[in-house]
Amino acid sequence: MKIALIGYGKMGREIEKIALERGHEIACIIDVNNPEKFDSPEFRSADVAIEFTSPESALHNYRKAFAANIPVVSGTTGWLERLDEVKAACENGGQTFFYASNFSLGVNIFFALSNYLARIMNRFSDYDVKMEETHHIHKLDAPSGTAITLAEGILENLERKDRWVLDKANGNDELQIKAFREGEVPGIHTVVYESDADIIRITHDAKSRKGFALGAVLAAEFTKGKKGFLGMNDMLDLQS
Ligand SMILES: NC(=O)C1=CN([C@@H]2O[C@H](COP(=O)(O)OP(=O)(O)OC[C@H]3O[C@@H](n4cnc5c(N)ncnc54)[C@H](OP(=O)(O)O)[C@@H]3O)[C@@H](O)[C@H]2O)C=CC1
Ligand SMILES: O=C(O)C1=N[C@H](C(=O)O)C[C@H](O)C1
Numbered sequence: 001m002k003i004a005l006i007g008y009g010k011m012g013r014e015i016e017k018i019a020l021e022r023g024h025e026i027a028c029i030i031d032v033n034n035p036e037k038f039d040s041p042e043f044r045s046a047d048v049a050i051e052f053t054s055p056e057s058a059l060h061n062y063r064k065a066f067a068a069n070i071p072v073v074s075g076t077t078g079w080l081e082r083l084d085e086v087k088a089a090c091e092n093g094g095q096t097f098f099y100a101s102n103f104s105l106g107v108n109i110f111f112a113l114s115n116y117l118a119r120i121m122n123r124f125s126d127y128d129v130k131m132e133e134t135h136h137i138h139k140l141d142a143p144s145g146t147a148i149t150l151a152e153g154i155l156e157n158l159e160r161k162d163r164w165v166l167d168k169a170n171g172n173d174e175l176q177i178k179a180f181r182e183g184e185v186p187g188i189h190t191v192v193y194e195s196d197a198d199i200i201r202i203t204h205d206a207k208s209r210k211g212f213a214l215g216a217v218l219a220a221e222f223t224k225g226k227k228g229f230l231g232m233n234d235m236l237d238l239q240s
Pocket of ligand 2: 077101102135139140143144145146147186187188
């Protein structure tokens with residue numbers, strides 16, 4: 001398969017390695033310095049573009065790829081308030097877009113586990129719940145996209161929480177997310193349920209970016225030849 005990389009930072013480089021190991025060709029690399037490549041024959045020859053850039057540039061990159069009718073797999077976080085525009089491009093404009101706030105298999109199993117735990121905890125109101133995430137100091141957004149997905153899953157399943165808040169909850173109906181930035185941590189997410197009697201903690205701790213990158217390449221393989229708006233549940237069937 002021919003893959004175009006949009007964004008050649010920490011994730012772009014990791015994805016390149018895994019894509020080559022899996023026998024794919026990198027048709028084109030677009031970074032912040034060469035946006036003219038969107039109009040090149042190499043970019044137009046790609047089966048799929050994999051996009052990992054920044055919250056500010058993601059939507060512009062999707063529009064450029066859609067203008068060339070190239071399907072996009074993206075993991076960029078921090079832009080989801082514009083998601084409806086991308087969904088409309090898929091539903092009304094015939095484009096293809098695969099999005100995941102976290103591409104790793106382990107985190108997607110963790111999402112399913114957290115949703116299941118929240119459904120159990122719905123019956124046990126002695127427990128309050130809060131979340132923590134820790135990432136490297138270069139990260140631009142907080143809370144992480146993964147933390148937001150986890151929080152949304154808890155809110156859907158735990159009736160006593162209405163919304164998530166960053167840092168400090170002001171009432172019992174708010175789900176607190178604390179975000180820490182330390183060194184080069186690839187990503188740690190923890191959900192904590194606490195009662196007067198005890199604490200139940202579940203954690204996903206990424207050892208490196210390899211799991212994210214492998215998931216993104218698998219998503220590109222899954223996306224080839226498909227249409228519409230796709231996500232990890234389509235690929236992994238981990239609905240919970
Ligand atoms: N969904 C998932 O599984 C994961 C998601 N992420 C998310 O992916 C995104 C990228 O992460 P990461 O690779 O670590 O970040 P990096 O900062 O290491 O890489 C981003 C790259 O994109 C480049 N870039 C910025 N603007 C543009 C643009 N307009 N066009 C093309 N390239 C551009 C940057 O260039 P320059 O440095 O010169 O600005 C940089 O090379 C983040 O939002 C992060 O949260 C990360 C890991 C896993
Ligand atoms: O910026 C990162 O590094 C990561 N970003 C994603 C997020 O915001 O959830 C995924 C992963 O946690 C690493």
